[in-house]
Amino acid sequence: MIKGSQEREAVARLRFDTTGNKPKVPRLDIDRRVRRRDLSHFASVNHTMINSYRFNWTLTLFWLLTMAGTGWASAGIPPLGSLPRAIYTDPPHDARYPARTALLHIPTGKVKINGIAYLAEGPGLHSTAVLLLGLPGDEKDLDLAQAVRRAGWNAIDFFYRGSWGSPGVYRISHCLQDARAVLVYLRAEANAKALGIDTARIVLVGHSMGGWIAVETAAHDHHLAGVALISAADMGVVGAIARARLMKLLPDSMEPLAGVTPELMADELETHAREWRFDRVYKQIDRVPLLVITADDAVRSEGNMLVTAVRARGNRSVTAEHIATDHVYSDRRIALESAVIEWLQSLPR
Numbered sequence: 394m395i396k397g398s399q400e401r402e403a404v405a406r407l408r409f410d411t412t413g414n415k416p417k418v419p420r421l422d423i424d425r426r427v428r429r430r431d432l433s434h435f436a437s438v439n440h441t442m443i444n445s446y447r448f449n450w451t452l453t454l455f456w457l458l459t460m461a462g463t464g465w466a467s468a469g470i471p472p473l474g475s476l477p478r479a480i481y482t483d484p485p486h487d488a489r490y491p492a493r494t495a496l497l498h499i500p501t502g503k504v505k506i507n508g509i510a511y512l513a514e515g516p517g518l519h520s521t522a523v524l525l526l527g528l529p530g531d532e533k534d535l536d537l538a539q540a541v542r543r544a545g546w547n548a549i550d551f552f553y554r555g556s557w558g559s560p561g562v563y564r565i566s567h568c569l570q571d572a573r574a575v576l577v578y579l580r581a582e583a584n585a586k587a588l589g590i591d592t593a594r595i596v597l598v599g600h601s602m603g604g605w606i607a608v609e610t611a612a613h614d615h616h617l618a619g620v621a622l623i624s625a626a627d628m629g630v631v632g633a634i635a636r637a638r639l640m641k642l643l644p645d646s647m648e649p650l651a652g653v654t655p656e657l658m659a660d661e662l663e664t665h666a667r668e669w670r671f672d673r674v675y676k677q678i679d680r681v682p683l684l685v686i687t688a689d690d691a692v693r694s695e696g697n698m699l700v701t702a703v704r705a706r707g708n709r710s711v712t713a714e715h716i717a718t719d720h721v722y723s724d725r726r727i728a729l730e731s732a733v734i735e736w737l738q739s740l741p742r
Contacts, residue, residue, distance in 0.1 A: 477734045479544035480727055487514040492542060495588060499551060501574035502567060506559040508551030508575070510588055511542040520594035520618070521547040521579065522737065525572060527601030527626070528565070529646040530556060532721040534600055534623075540730040541598075546737060547590060551575055555651040562652030565628065565661055568602070572610050594618045596740070598733060601626045601692070601720065605669070608699075612677035619682040619710075619740050621733055624720050627695040629670030632662035671695065675702045682710035684736040686729065690720040712736055 484492075497508035513519045522541050524534055530552070538548035553571045555563030578584055580592045596619040599607030604625025611620045634642075636659055643655035667673075683703060687696040693715075700713045714732050718725040 476727070476731055477544065477738070479540050479734055480730055482543070484514060484543055484545070490514055490516045497549070497551065497578070499571075499575055499578045501571045502554055502561055504554060504560040506552055506554055506561070506571060506574075507557075508549060511538050511548040511550070512589060513542050513545050513547055515545070517589065518585070518591035519545065519547045519589050520596070520737070520740075521549060521588075521590045522596050522598050522621075523549045523551075523572075523575060523579070525597060525599035525603030525606045526550075526552070526556075527603050529649050530603075531649075532600065534598075536726055537598070537730050537733060540734060541737065544734045544737065547588065549575065549579065555653065557649050563650040564653065565602070565658070566665070568606055569609055572597075572606050573614070576610070576614060594740075594742075596621065596737065599623065599625060602628060604696075605671070608671060608674060608678060609669070611681050612674035615681070617681055619684070619736075620678070621684040621686070621736060622696060622699075623686045623722070623729065623733075624688050624690055624692055625671075625685070625696055625699070626692045627669075627671045628662065629666050629668070629673075630695060632664075632666030632669060636663065671699050672702065675699070675706060679703055679706040679708045680710075681708075682712075682740055683708065684712045684714070684733065686732055687713075687715045688718050688720060688722060688725075692720070712739075 492514040493512050495510040498505040541548040552559040553568040554561030597607040598621040600623040604622035605628045607620050639659045685696050685700050687693045716725050722729045
């Protein structure tokens with residue numbers, strides 16, 4: 394028979410030690426004459442312990458799932474299942490038509506500016522989002538470009554003349570011209586075929602000054618599938634700021650820009666202050682699908698006024714969303730990506 398002390402020793406040796414090693418199953422020299430009921434009792438003890446471990450792991454898993462659905466949400470973290478899959482999941486690899494990138498050299502103003510195409514995997518033509526940077530474009534939203542690609546869209550990023558290594562002289566008016574040149578380039582038959590671009594489904598996604606460029610471009614280009622504005626800055630309003638204040642704001646933006654000074658930029662803003670206002674083009678964007686995202690920043694009211702005005706003109710395809718963060722969405726990048734991707738996926742085909 395197995396004595397009581399032997400039995401307790403065997404059970405103790407089954408437990409996990411403090412180093413995390415797996416338990417070693419004891420090898421007992423049991424007399425052949427041991428009674429069947431003793432072996433049954435030992436097996437019962439072993440089985441009870443295993444079930445206990447399983448129960449504890451089940452409780453742990455239940456707690457994790459509960460936190461993912463409720464506790465994390467209360468901390469400002471959305472449940473994983475509520476996010477677009479492109480935020481956290483890579484698409485299946487397509488060996489025949491893999492995702493890829495392509496360097497672009499886009500003609501505009503007698504030079505060729507630099508760009509990069511993040512091209513989605515899969516055959517055929519793809520919907521395409523063109524990202525428009527702000528002034529000077531420190532936040533390039535490249536995480537957004539990658540998320541858009543994972544969602545099955547192409548994403549195009551480029552640098553205006555005289556910025557971030559693109560040749561030429563930087564002027565705000567040049568940025569407008571460059572955005573239009575990019576669309577001409579992408580719509581050219583040879584380029585659209587090489588890059589897999591569905592020219593009927595091109596949208597603009599503009600951040601800060603890039604939002605203003607998107608609005609101005611959409612006012613004159615009625616073939617866009619949609620326009621997304623991320624904390625769009627009304628440059629007409631900026632141009633109306635007192636010059637002394639402008640001269641305090643602009644110097645910090647000069648470093649990555651070529652051929653421009655704070656004085657030259659202030660002159661340009663003041664000259665075009667009236668014609669660059671959002672309210673001059675409301676009637677020209679009252680049919681294009683719009684996504685307007687605002688943050689807790691200095692341009693929030695400008696985005697809200699645009700939403701109100703365009704809706705009042707009958708545009709029923711306006712989605713407005715506010716994200717409580719700073720101008721570059723420093724701590725809400727996933728929320729920003731989710732808002733943009735959900736809107737892209739909602740656009741009519």
